[in-house]
Amino acid sequence: MKILVAEDQATAALFLRRTLERMGHEVEVTPDGEAAWEALGRGEASVLISDWMMPRLDGPGLCRRIRSAGGDRYIYIILVTARGAREDRLLGLQAGADDFLTKPPDPDELTVRLQIAERILAVHGELARRNAQLAELAAVDALTGVKNRRRFEQDAELLLSQARRLGRPLSLVMLDVDHFKAYNDAFGHQAGDEVLRRVGACLLRWVREQDVVARYGGEEFAAILPGASSDDAATAADRLRAAIKAGPWSHRPVTASFGVATADPAGSCTIVDLVREADRALYNSKRSGRDKVSR
Ligand code: GH3
Ligand code: MG
Ligand code: MG
Ligand code: MG
Ligand code: MG
Numbered sequence: 001m002k003i004l005v006a007e008d009q010a011t012a013a014l015f016l017r018r019t020l021e022r023m024g025h026e027v028e029v030t031p032d033g034e035a036a037w038e039a040l041g042r043g044e045a046s047v048l049i050s051d052w053m054m055p056r057l058d059g060p061g062l063c064r065r066i067r068s069a070g071g072d073r074y075i076y077i078i079l080v081t082a083r084g085a086r087e088d089r090l091l092g093l094q095a096g097a098d099d100f101l102t103k104p105p106d107p108d109e110l111t112v113r114l115q116i117a118e119r120i121l122a123v124h125g126e127l128a129r130r131n132a133q134l135a136e137l138a139a140v141d142a143l144t145g146v147k148n149r150r151r152f153e154q155d156a157e158l159l160l161s162q163a164r165r166l167g168r169p170l171s172l173v174m175l176d177v178d179h180f181k182a183y184n185d186a187f188g189h190q191a192g193d194e195v196l197r198r199v200g201a202c203l204l205r206w207v208r209e210q211d212v213v214a215r216y217g218g219e220e221f222a223a224i225l226p227g228a229s230s231d232d233a234a235t236a237a238d239r240l241r242a243a244i245k246a247g248p249w250s251h252r253p254v255t256a257s258f259g260v261a262t263a264d265p266a267g268s269c270t271i272v273d274l275v276r277e278a279d280r281a282l283y284n285s286k287r288s289g290r291d292k293v294s295r
Helices: 010-022 033-042 059-069 086-095 107-138 149-166 180-187 189-206 230-246 269-286
Strands: 002-008 026-030 047-051 077-083 099-102 170-179 212-217 221-227 256-263
Touching: 002 010, 002 033, 010 026, 010 077, 010 107, 026 149, 033 059, 033 221, 033 256, 047 059, 059 077, 059 212, 077 086, 077 107, 099 107, 099 189, 099 230, 099 269, 149 212, 149 221, 149 230, 170 180, 170 189, 170 230, 180 189, 180 212, 189 212, 189 230, 221 230, 230 256, 256 269
Parallel strands: 002 026, 002 047, 047 077, 077 099
Antiparallel strands: 170 221, 170 256, 212 221
């Protein structure tokens, strides 16, 4: 495990480092609570073994700061102290410590207590992994495999502010399947669903790593292309338009109409503005004959 030690006494710190390294752990030592807090921020330690009394920030203070910060990564905290009094243990637990060791720590006891830490951290890790899986599942449109609208809206704001920070453009492509109501009416809802699945598959083949594609509504899809200028996006959209048209389609050819809008890095438009603008362009594609890209 990666273990962070916070200990102001050099000899005690050295003893812990040697003992832990002999057990095969990766160890970083910091001389006080503030330094430990900084190390936790940049490092990957999952276990903190902290002294109680230290300059700048003491053990319980460090515990409280870690617990109130929360974060994705659980830090298992063992407080090391010569103080064994009941009141101290209560205070340590209230501050967020998981366990105690008395000073100087007995290596056998340290081994056993770290095994407990390992078990608890494994459970936390598994939960975090499953939560992430569930979040991804909840972000996907079940029919088409692209992202759903909720995730689209979350990602869009984030990607737009990121693009602004980097001084790069960002484009939004909206597409709407042409005459889809008639398709449903002629071939049934199941056949219509199959069209949406295939359009989704086309979109997933078409996107680059950094793009987000989503089902925006019934037969409407949206793609965010970070870094794409208006020309880039129009070219990409036209490639997608041609790919959708090419099919193969089982009942009759399917086409889609497109609208492209671009946020230039110096501008101040919002995602709502971009969607409105792409919608307007899409409407122009529809009005001028469909199976087109407008901007
Ligand atoms: P336009 O070219 O102007 O876009 O015409 P359209 O017929 O595609 O547009 P309209 O908005 O009139 O109809 C959209 C249709 O999409 C109506 C609705 O029943 C269908 N639809 C929406 N969601 C689904 C879905 O999940 N599955 C299927 N099969 N059809 C859907
Ligand atoms: Mg101390
Ligand atoms: Mg529509
Ligand atoms: Mg339509
Ligand atoms: Mg329509």
